[in-house]
Amino acid sequence: MSSKHMWETVAEWGREYGDIIYVNILGQPLVFLNSPKAASDMLEKKSLIYSDRPSLTMACELVGWEWTLGLKRFGEEFRAMRKLFHTYMGTRASVQQFAPIEEEETKAFLKRVLEHPEDLAEAIRRTAGAVILRVTYDYEPKDHGDSLVQLVDRTMEQFAILTSPNAFLVDVLPILKYIPAWFPGANFKRIVPEWAQCTRDVVEVPLGYVKEQMAKGVAAPSFASRFLDDQDLREEDERIIKWAAGSMYGGGADTTVSSIKTFFLTMTLYPEAQKKAQAEIDAVIGNDRLPSLADQGQLPYVDALVKEVFRWHPVVPLDLPHRLMQDDIHEGYFIPEGTVVVANIWKMLHDPKTYANPMVFNPSRFLGEKPELDPREYCFGFGRRVCPGRNLAEASVWLSCAMSLAVFNIMKAKDQAGRAIEPEIDFSSATISHPAPFKCSITPRSDAARALILAENEAK
Numbered sequence: 535m536s537s538k539h540m541w542e543t544v545a546e547w548g549r550e551y552g553d554i555i556y557v558n559i560l561g562q563p564l565v566f567l568n569s570p571k572a573a574s575d576m577l578e579k580k581s582l583i584y585s586d587r588p589s590l591t592m593a594c595e596l597v598g599w600e601w602t603l604g605l606k607r608f609g610e611e612f613r614a615m616r617k618l619f620h621t622y623m624g625t626r627a628s629v630q631q632f633a634p635i636e637e638e639e640t641k642a643f644l645k646r647v648l649e650h651p652e653d654l655a656e657a658i659r660r661t662a663g664a665v666i667l668r669v670t671y672d673y674e675p676k677d678h679g680d681s682l683v684q685l686v687d688r689t690m691e692q693f694a695i696l697t698s699p700n701a702f703l704v705d706v707l708p709i710l711k712y713i714p715a716w717f718p719g720a721n722f723k724r725i726v727p728e729w730a731q732c733t734r735d736v737v738e739v740p741l742g743y744v745k746e747q748m749a750k751g752v753a754a755p756s757f758a759s760r761f762l763d764d765q766d767l768r769e770e771d772e773r774i775i776k777w778a779a780g781s782m783y784g785g786g787a788d789t790t791v792s793s794i795k796t797f798f799l800t801m802t803l804y805p806e807a808q809k810k811a812q813a814e815i816d817a818v819i820g821n822d823r824l825p826s827l828a829d830q831g832q833l834p835y836v837d838a839l840v841k842e843v844f845r846w847h848p849v850v851p852l853d854l855p856h857r858l859m860q861d862d863i864h865e866g867y868f869i870p871e872g873t874v875v876v877a878n879i880w881k882m883l884h885d886p887k888t889y890a891n892p893m894v895f896n897p898s899r900f901l902g903e904k905p906e907l908d909p910r911e912y913c914f915g916f917g918r919r920v921c922p923g924r925n926l927a928e929a930s931v932w933l934s935c936a937m938s939l940a941v942f943n944i945m946k947a948k949d950q951a952g953r954a955i956e957p958e959i960d961f962s963s964a965t966i967s968h969p970a971p972f973k974c975s976i977t978p979r980s981d982a983a984r985a986l987i988l989a990e991n992e993a994k
């Protein structure tokens with residue numbers, strides 16, 4: 535099995551073996567699903583048995599991530615955590631409450647990009663992190679050297695390593711967990727104490743901050759304060775809240791970052807789409823104000839462009855693994871309990887049967903009398919494990935795209951001889967896949983656009 539762009543390999547296997555592919559790796563049965571029908575039939579219609587997660591020995595048992603929602607085993611605690619997400623951000627309407635935070639942070643993003651366009655990736659990361667920390671804990675990070683942001687960044691890097699495919703042999707041979715740390719080759723055991731401490735801190739420290747604010751009577755509404763504010767809270771309830779809140783950053787920060795990078799990459803590559811979207815914003819919104827979330831739905835081309843960003847490079851090309859909880863017979867195939875089932879989201883969003891010229895970025899495919907299928911049906915996963923932050927994610931990505939289009943021209947950068955630099959089109963192979971670093975030129979569309987960015991930030 536190749537680990538580079540595994541989703542393409544699995545799509546190729548599909549051409550030979552069909553939509554449901556079974557492989558066995560060192561005794562672990564694995565099923566890949568290459569079509570929306572297969573994913574819907576198994577992960578949605580039979581979600582009661584297809585919604586567990588496999589246990590990662592290193593991440594869960596040794597480092598202590600078993601309570602993070604993305605890795606949480608199916609059961610009562612899992613349901614309780616999902617319920618909190620649903621109550622707080624389960625509908626499009628419910629995310630309206632975050633509009634002021636999202637708009638303020640996205641305006642600050644525009645200013646950062648205006649002043650330092652060369653640091654685009656860092657500005658995207660900082661903005662996504664700030665939105666999540668404010669929504670979850672009402673914690674407003676400092677622009678530089680914020681100790682919580684540093685802790686979270688460090689811990690999320692560890693988490694990405696822990697959950698990347700084939701990272702630790704102990705996940706394949708759990709017996710290795712008993713090897714003592716001094717044993718030659720047991721490097722994985724030596725990092726455990728430090729990483730386990732970071733894992734504890736990353737959920738405890740921000741929760742401690744919220745409790746402190748609540749005790750002083752100055753806590754503004756947030757995910758954590760909303761659920762902590764209960765006289766009858768038991769210890770186990772607090773653990774659910776603590777980990778549900780901690781799961782937000784893991785699920786929400788890096789994912790939207792990838793989509794927004796993809797947006798800037800596609801705008802660099804497809805200037806026509808950019809111009810059409812800007813013309814629509816000029817006609818509907820004008821140039822005296824920035825688009826806001828209330829304008830969603832009034833800008834059909836921008837809406838289509840954002841859908842195309844989600845489709846052109848899905849953030850999670852191979853869905854998180856679902857674990858089958860009991861034997862199943864599906865379309866005549868026997869699938870044993872414990873099988874890990876992975877939906878190939880990339881393939882579903884690049885199937886020429888569903889999307890004409892799937893490798894081309896073309897927002898118009900979602901407009902007109904026969905729009906192609908909305909990629910948001912698939913890119914957020916399936917069944918009882920479907921992304922619980924999708925409404926917040928959609929709002930964040932839409933706002934970043936619409937506001938950036940309103941004030942910036944995004945073009946190919948030029949080399950010293952004035953020749954356009956072709957951006958490399960490549961993506962990392964990790965679970966959350968990012969565009970490879972690329973160069974682009976970002977300039978304000980006019981003096982008025984520059985003034986608008988500055989004025990909107992002064993008004994804060």
Ligand code: HEM
Nearest residue numbers: 603604785786789790849850854914915916919921923927
């Ligand atoms: C563009 C942005 C995003 C994309 C494409 C995305 C996609 C996904 C996908 C594909 C899954 C796995 C679903 C499955 O197993 O079938 C997932 C799970 C998850 N997402 Fe998102 N997500 C995004 C943003 C967010 C945000 C903003 C949050 C938090 C506010 C979030 C929180 C989570 C959590 C906690 C899980 C684990 C759910 C579970 O295992 O039950 N995600 N997401």
